[in-house]
Amino acid sequence: MPKQKLMKRFCFILFALLLAITGTAQLTNSPNGFAIADSSFLLNGQPYVIRCGEMHFARIPREYWQHRLKMAKAMGLNTVCAYLFWNLHETTPGNFNWSGAADAAAFCKLAQQEGLYVILRPGPYSCAEWEFGGFPWWLLQQKDIKLRTQDPYYMERSRLYLKEVGRVLAPLQITSGGPIIMTQVENEYGSYGNDKEYIGKIRDYIWEAGFTVPLFTCDGPSQLKQDVRDEIFSVVNFGGNPEANFKALREIRKTGPLMCGEYYPGWFDSWGTRHHTGAIDHVVKELAYMLDHKASFSIYMVHGGTSFGQWSGANCPPFLPQTSSYDYDAPISEAGWDTDKFYALRKLFAGYLQEGETLPDVPARNAVITIPPFRTTETAPVFSNLPPFVTDEHPRNMEAYNQGYGSILYRTALPGGPATTLFIQEVHDFALVYVNGKKIATLDRRRNENRVSLPVTKKGDVLDILVEAMGRVNFGSQLHDRKGITEKVMVTNPDGSTKDLVNWKVYPIALSNDGIPGYVKFKAGTTTRPAFHRGRFQLTKTGDTFLDVSKWGKGLVWINGHCLGRYWNIGPTQTMYVPGPWLKEGSNEVVVLDYTGAVQPILAGLAKPLLDDLKETAKLRKHRKAGQSLDLAGAVPVHTGEFPGGIELQTIRFDVAQGRYLCLEALNSQRNEDPFTTVAELYLLDEQGREIPRTQWKVLYADSEEVDGDDGKADNVFDLQPTSLWHTQWQGNQPKHPHAIVIDLGGSHKVSGLKYLPRQDSPNGRIKDYKVYLSKTLFKGL
Template sequence: MKKKISFFIICNLFLAIGLFAQQPTPTFAIGDSSFLLNGKPYVIRCGEMHFARIPKEYWRHRLQMAKAMGLNAVCAYLFWNFHETELGKFNWDGNADVAEFCRMAQQEGLYVILRPGPYACAEWEFGGFPWWLLKQKDIKLRTQDPYYLERSRIYLKEVGRVLAPLQVSDGGPIIMTQVENEYGSYGNDKEYIGKVRDYLKEAGFSIPLFTCDGPSQLKNDVRDDIFSVVNFGGNPQANFKALREIRSKGPLMCGEYYPGWFDSWGTKHHTGSVGNVVKEIGYMLDHKASFSIYMVHGGTTFGLWSGANCPPFLPQTSSYDYDAPISEAGWDTEKYYALRKLFSGYLQDGETLPAVPTRNPVIKIPAFTTTEVAPMFSNLPAFISAKQVQNMEAYDQGYGSILYRTQLPGGPASVLNIQEVHDFAQVFVNGRKIATLDRRRNENSCKLPATQKGDVLDILVEAMGRVNYGGYIHDRKGITDKVFITGSNGESKELLDWKIYPIKLSNDGIPAYVKFRQGKTSMPAFHKGKFVLNKTGDTFLDVSTWGKGLVWVNGHCLGRFWNIGPTQTMYVPGPWLKKGSNEVIVLDYTGPKKNVLAGLELPILDSLTEKATVKKHRKDGQALVLAGVKPAYQGSFDTGIAWQTAKFNTAQGRYFCLEALNAHRENDPFTTMAELYLLDENGKELPRNKWKVVYADSEEIQGEDGKADNIFDLQNTTVWHTKWQGDSPKHPHQVVIDLGALQHISGFKYLPRQESPNGRIKDFRVYLSQTMFKGL
């Protein structure tokens, strides 16, 4: 009997092994007209979410939300600096456990598109690069710089060790991997792209590789041996046409489709139209085009990880709500249900929509006050003696703030000049604040009162987050060059012999040397308070009575706050709270109006308190004088939202002026513009990384983000919009751009505002000058 049972078990075992061996290996490939999953056409309905912006305890909930909305894949950036915070020390545990995130996605029925970098952007500190790369004074990022390539190769090899086993060809969820990110908006060295591709292959990635970029930048980084997708926030028909012009075969895919936008300090909260999003994604589905919604869930840039754009310097908020279909706290929204309804009509064979997960519980926390304080100037680390000032990185510091202290020579009132402030400085003489300098406004000098020899000068500089995009990413923090005094006679003298205090901050808590006492202060300080809970849940910490700084709750850094807005609350995930006593520490650089905190049930995402939220590009009384200046070209634009090109005889100029004479809509006083490119003598687009708006006759910066800089921010969802709140100046409207150097110009390309017809330019004139125009 035992022999028969054993024989039966063995037979069944061999049968099971045989059946297992016959199971086909999953495949994902790129066909001539469609993606092929296991040999069959497949449309990718993807959404971007970043595991680093979501508490690990909520990963599954957010993935389930994406699946229930109707997605079949998620897209995920890796941020190099999140995994190699110290040179040579990698972390893949806790919230950095991307392998677990991918396995979890697979368990929820979602494939994964991986975007490992080495460069990411994503409004993340330094675009994902580790700060310690900037310790190399001559490093050239995103080039064939030997040190940069060496460290990139080591990083990508480590990524492969962790994630290559999770490729679809090995039974995992990862179906595609991106090579670099939007490189065409930065450079055109296709050999560099080839090297990054080779590093990924060397790291073990055998699945399809791809690059992504905006429609105008595709030609700068497209290689025949790497698949290409296009990024856009509107007009899919025109943007897919641009993709087809450089890639005649292969499936169509939008790598980043923008349903909203991110927020910067001092600017209005961005939202995106539900109707436009549904219409444009519906167009893609009707044409069997794949897409990834950036973002389907933005989450929160916790800690010190938020980045900045430049120029102008605009640090981004910690809230990364993005007006995404799934809100910052993981809530279903009107946009969510509109897309769920849309996707229900395009499911593939065998697909069904799961029920929408319930929201995580939300709690209120009654108002409480902080009761202890640790003044920053009384809680300093050991100092470093230095003849001249240097940037943070030179002192082996990545994040936080830095105090520069010296004794003044004494003398009459003068001007203190700092080259340069990165990013927010407060200047003190003998402990009394005399000035605040804000990089957003290019403030690098202040009046210095009459002083005595030996008076103490303190310059406290806060790093707001390194530039994450464009040509200014080599963004070192603190004081980048030198400090000098200029007297009334115009003579300057550099200040020397400094004590440097690197105030290093981390995401895991405040420095151990900080000691609290009972009391309050309006000087830069840490403040401590406690609150008691009988139940936990998500909440939104109201910081509207505080100044500017950072918050830690039970050791978790929630991110940055700034009373100028637009966000006045900070998202607190329920798993970071506990029943009983909870601790809050607030670092406030400028001092609170009230030492009061509370937990709200709803966020405050759109409350600006700063009167001049963005520096206007027109001074009071300033007026551009074009009388007697001959236009280089004049013409008319067609109606519609497509790119339009104007060409003329090549001329030289450093200063470019576009003057809008009227709009297509009758009695429309506005001018709007999404993007602008200039063409060189060969008809090629000129680089825009050194461009600077020096004049705009009118900008709407209160009612919306209508600043003129938006015309070269590479995003067609943001626009220059002339003023409409309060009054509406009539035509003509002008914008003047300093190109940074003398250029040969043969034309330009203009992208009208996409989602609305108001302000679309009809008749226009173009002016070029080698010197600044009169009146400016």
């Protein structure tokens, strides 16, 4: 190593050691900058309360960045919080993009121009319901990579990425006259792991990249202890009851200002579930509490925007891909509109302005247009417009073929034989199965579908499996979410054994957010098979609109080369936000890639979005089959007890028991007249009191679930999201107690306790008396 680089490295290490020992970068006063003191933030030496809101420049058309920032300022915020998404900036290894929609520096400078400071969240992991949590897909080309650990390849790529972030954004810190006042280290790591040395190394990379402003970590109240380090400031994320959650923060951080790093005014949406909303009075009340106690906050999201292109992510388990609309029921709507929630918060914040602050006028909404219904007139069937194929003995995942996004077609010749079962391990995420060009099945990962009844075939019959990738998992333990067919395809032999199908032609149908593949050729006509459809419409003026895709099936849409995102007629979203700057006077082109076939090939532009029009039948998503009834007669509970009131995470301990099937039976609620049961999260403890991994958990039964009026499905009890919950029916029928949920743990476990997180935003349905059952065999009635 050259002497100059060696000296630079030595100086950095010395600097890092001094900071780690003294914590001076975090805790000392700075007369001209931003610092953290024992009881408050300090801006230029004066106490400062951060009124922040999250918005992601990647989810906003660049032409509207300034408008959205003006809206945030007019609502009464003094800071914006911004994630960086690594996959947006490093599309291939070593090739960085900081232009156009990825120009983070320009966004920060605009924020400063509008009188807003910036809290930077660079990752390397972000989450944010963004594809792969912000990780670039090409990390998964390393077969044995272990994300968010000290895996050497992962750490080296993270270091190089953060170094590049520093090159671009470190000059914009407040210490250099810029708007960036704090930088986050990783993100909600306590919900994933507990390697504090890993957090320390990511901290070192951020320091090495040139960031000298205070650093912080964030997490939910029960996960804070997993990643806290003395030299890094801590904030807590929550969606309800700031008093109790700040108490949890104080347990691990005795001094320093209180701050909620993510306060949820609404929630994100997933395909096949209801559109989420957050009550205005609840949000106002809790933010008022924080302001009264001089606690800082960041509203996640103040403006959600849109996950354009193929950038929307997914949760798992269970697998739930998220909608492209990221409206979030935020104070500033998906299209940048002022809302009732916006004005309620503007009124609140007006009473807490600091010396010299005033509220600017609310910017006018951008113009909105409608587009009369028009038809697509040309098609390009997918099976007639394929890229060159590669041959492979066994099918492999998308990443193995150097493909990041889109679809992939697997084709082989069948050996022939009687009717049998075809088994695919695994389908990620949505598959159409054909024999000799005739569709025989549709497989949906949301429902764990991976088997197909294969008809009688003859030798040489062609099997096609077209798989659509719907967004990689962005949160939790199943981040390593490779797409396509992940392992193999088998058929069942007459004797019950299985045989792998081999000798495949694989067609990687890579899709871009900037237009369709050049090899796609259109012809006049229509089809209900998987196909690209093209149409045109004329405009005399431009403006925002909402493309009505309710008459189509499932797929992607491009307008004038811009990918609007994904649509799916199951809902809840039935429109797609179209920014005015992406339209033009005169002729405009629309291309729709539809996998399942349109009811009618008709599109239109509406003046308002359709965000909550759920078409999928509720019975397909409930965990109680018709006529099914749990029978606990004769079953002996391993524990019986009473939960105290409140929202705190409750831990109960009992004698070690072993079993595979867990049943929690709620006998009543804290409010005796309340017929409901609600649960935000459940955890089990092993013999040593450690949390048992929940990656293999599966809900087998819930006596009641509200899936029509709300997203109250039972799977929410282990989705790592304290804001979502299992809620028994409240719309229509309101069955009385007892209520029960049965979970298959995926294998036998020795259990010594249970953790129960009550509903956070309301006392409705919080459990009082309960019984816990653990069985080696399935309970009667199931």
